[in-house]
Amino acid sequence: MNTPRTLILSLAAALLLAPALTAQPAAPAPSPAAANPPALYLGTAWYPEQWPESRWDADLTLMEQAHVRFVRIGEFAWSRLEPSEGHYDLDWLDRAIRAAERHHIAVVIGTPSAAPPAWLTTTYPETLRIKEDGRRDEHGNRQQFNWADPKYRELTRDMADQLAKRFGHDPNVIGWQIDNEYSDISFGPIARAQFDAWLKTRYGTLDNLNTRWTTAYWSETYNDWSQIPIETTDGNPGLLLSWKRFVSDTWRSYQKNQLDAIRANTGPPTGGLCPVGCNAEKRQFITTNMMGFYDGYDHYTVSQDLDMASWDDYVGTGQLNPVSNGAAHDLTRGFLRKNFWVMETQPGFVNWSPNNNSLDKGGVRAMAWLDVGHGADAVSYWQWRSDLNGQEEYHGTLVGTDGTPVPLYAEVARIGAEFAKAGPALEGTTVKSDVAILHSYDAYWAINWQRHNNAFDPLANLFAYYGALRAQAHSIDIVNPSVSLAQYKLVVAPALNLLTDQQAQNLIDYVHNGGHLVLTQRSAMKNEDNGLFTERQPGPLASLLGGRVEQYYALDTTIPVIGTWGTEPTKIWAELLSTSSPDTKVLMRYGKTPLGWLDDQPAAITRKVGKGSITYIGADLASDPESPTLAAAAKWMLADANVHPEFGALPPGVDLYIRKNASHEVWIFINFAEAPQTVALPTAFENVLAGGQTHSVSLKRFDVVILQRPTP
Ligand code: GAL
Numbered sequence: 001m002n003t004p005r006t007l008i009l010s011l012a013a014a015l016l017l018a019p020a021l022t023a024q025p026a027a028p029a030p031s032p033a034a035a036n037p038p039a040l041y042l043g044t045a046w047y048p049e050q051w052p053e054s055r056w057d058a059d060l061t062l063m064e065q066a067h068v069r070f071v072r073i074g075e076f077a078w079s080r081l082e083p084s085e086g087h088y089d090l091d092w093l094d095r096a097i098r099a100a101e102r103h104h105i106a107v108v109i110g111t112p113s114a115a116p117p118a119w120l121t122t123t124y125p126e127t128l129r130i131k132e133d134g135r136r137d138e139h140g141n142r143q144q145f146n147w148a149d150p151k152y153r154e155l156t157r158d159m160a161d162q163l164a165k166r167f168g169h170d171p172n173v174i175g176w177q178i179d180n181e182y183s184d185i186s187f188g189p190i191a192r193a194q195f196d197a198w199l200k201t202r203y204g205t206l207d208n209l210n211t212r213w214t215t216a217y218w219s220e221t222y223n224d225w226s227q228i229p230i231e232t233t234d235g236n237p238g239l240l241l242s243w244k245r246f247v248s249d250t251w252r253s254y255q256k257n258q259l260d261a262i263r264a265n266t267g268p269p270t271g272g273l274c275p276v277g278c279n280a281e282k283r284q285f286i287t288t289n290m291m292g293f294y295d296g297y298d299h300y301t302v303s304q305d306l307d308m309a310s311w312d313d314y315v316g317t318g319q320l321n322p323v324s325n326g327a328a329h330d331l332t333r334g335f336l337r338k339n340f341w342v343m344e345t346q347p348g349f350v351n352w353s354p355n356n357n358s359l360d361k362g363g364v365r366a367m368a369w370l371d372v373g374h375g376a377d378a379v380s381y382w383q384w385r386s387d388l389n390g391q392e393e394y395h396g397t398l399v400g401t402d403g404t405p406v407p408l409y410a411e412v413a414r415i416g417a418e419f420a421k422a423g424p425a426l427e428g429t430t431v432k433s434d435v436a437i438l439h440s441y442d443a444y445w446a447i448n449w450q451r452h453n454n455a456f457d458p459l460a461n462l463f464a465y466y467g468a469l470r471a472q473a474h475s476i477d478i479v480n481p482s483v484s485l486a487q488y489k490l491v492v493a494p495a496l497n498l499l500t501d502q503q504a505q506n507l508i509d510y511v512h513n514g515g516h517l518v519l520t521q522r523s524a525m526k527n528e529d530n531g532l533f534t535e536r537q538p539g540p541l542a543s544l545l546g547g548r549v550e551q552y553y554a555l556d557t558t559i560p561v562i563g564t565w566g567t568e569p570t571k572i573w574a575e576l577l578s579t580s581s582p583d584t585k586v587l588m589r590y591g592k593t594p595l596g597w598l599d600d601q602p603a604a605i606t607r608k609v610g611k612g613s614i615t616y617i618g619a620d621l622a623s624d625p626e627s628p629t630l631a632a633a634a635k636w637m638l639a640d641a642n643v644h645p646e647f648g649a650l651p652p653g654v655d656l657y658i659r660k661n662a663s664h665e666v667w668i669f670i671n672f673a674e675a676p677q678t679v680a681l682p683t684a685f686e687n688v689l690a691g692g693q694t695h696s697v698s699l700k701r702f703d704v705v706i707l708q709r710p711t712p
Contacts, residue, residue, distance in 0.1 A: 067416025075110025373657025546581025
């Protein structure tokens, strides 16, 4: 139900505007916090339901002093929002939103579906998920719900509907997070029946399914849909992939169920309250908090209905690795191909890692600016204050149980002040890359189900190519092979094991249109049913390459590979290549070893195709991410594709992130190395934080320097 306050406001506004704009419902004026959205939001997860209301103002005052500009609230508060079935209590949430508003802090509401209350799961036990071992989950933790259950969907939709009707036009609510970190699924009869229906829709007939999965193998042939089992690790590859796609589609429909209820009740435009990257209509945005390279579902499938991608960026044990962390940001930016939010990040340390050590002093600030450098427009700390009880008592926070700041608070307040100062320079800017790395969940799963050599880790493989290319190109997009690639000069596909027909054609068109494509080991081996192509690798791309993989070898020894990029001891995996076209050139060859099969055989080949080119790397260049051969290969790829990075090599440990728009570009330098470093700049830049013009920057460990200049 609408609050009386909202009703009165909208009725009054409607009366005022009635003669001129009878068809347009009037929007309430945005709150001061929402009316002037910062380009960069500092945020925190706040749980007002856990604290006496008399305490709220003190917490919000401390937040405001730290330049916190939004809080995410509500995402685990179902038992307070609906204490018993059908009895909603949203007034306290309204009061919390109003309290935040008084402190110029905007609100993102999380729908509470990741933690159903006890009354719900007791009344409707079928809403509890069934684990893979057949046992039903129970109340007492979170994520115990069944994502496929119609009753659970009805209840979560009702809740989203109630929230959106009450707050969908709230002037201080800028957006919505649906649920929280989709992960645990259910294996019971409900999911089973839905999987059967999903298979019928996809394959039409059992004959078709049997053929495409080659079920004649091991007498797997199915005579009835109900005979098809659910397998997650050892089943037929077509079955394994189908289950994962079903899981992804089910998360999408689970999300859409709530999203539709929210979208129907948000807008019309409330004006000015939308952060960069939000929906075109400037309504309250809708997102969900994803988890980087977590592979429980296909994130490209699930993100397509959202206005904006966001993710939860945790280090866990150790210190930040700028390469793997940067790749996770670039992955998230690639879901909707625009800026995104870091919806949660660690305030120093977490509580769920084998060793919950703290990031070094200064590391939280460096991490926040790395986030922004990769295209984040918000960084939000989980959580504001320690819970007095509950499963996460040891987690890092910004204030302690006593309500006073912990040592990290000052570092986060500094980030907030810097976000405010640098925001205008970063407003409307994003990362623009000439280079893309292709990533698909299908390919990633396909390799992980059949690694063939356990040491072949597709993610480590991707990080190695990403790191080598990023060190020289400074910005990389990570995108799905089905999207348009026209904007890229260079596209690198590390171990893109599986290709749909559409993806294969997309890559072929890309090369014919002048693009430079590099495929690496294990690419283009499998079709969209996770079956083998009838052509050897790279399957549908073999004739374009004028060459192919004659045989693949999992290695238990080291094999030298020698040629254009230097000399590398290749490990883990080797592919024996051949050329079939006179203009396909050999770039690298294997040396002699007792294995014999690879002696003097091609290890990397390339062919020019019009203005474009296609290259295949059969040797393992990725097991040592620091290898000079990998660096030389990356340099060759960039030169072959005519990519001329705006800046040359950086001192070890120094990273550069560039965001730009038509008028100007912002360069962010961070030094992650122990040793101080100095970098000479190609032109004069304005120093955004320190002021003045500069031609060089000096950085101690974790120093951050933000520069801007007109776009050349
Ligand atoms: C996230 C989760 C939060 C909190 C946090 C602790 O995965 O979304 O609710 O549990 O971890 O690090």
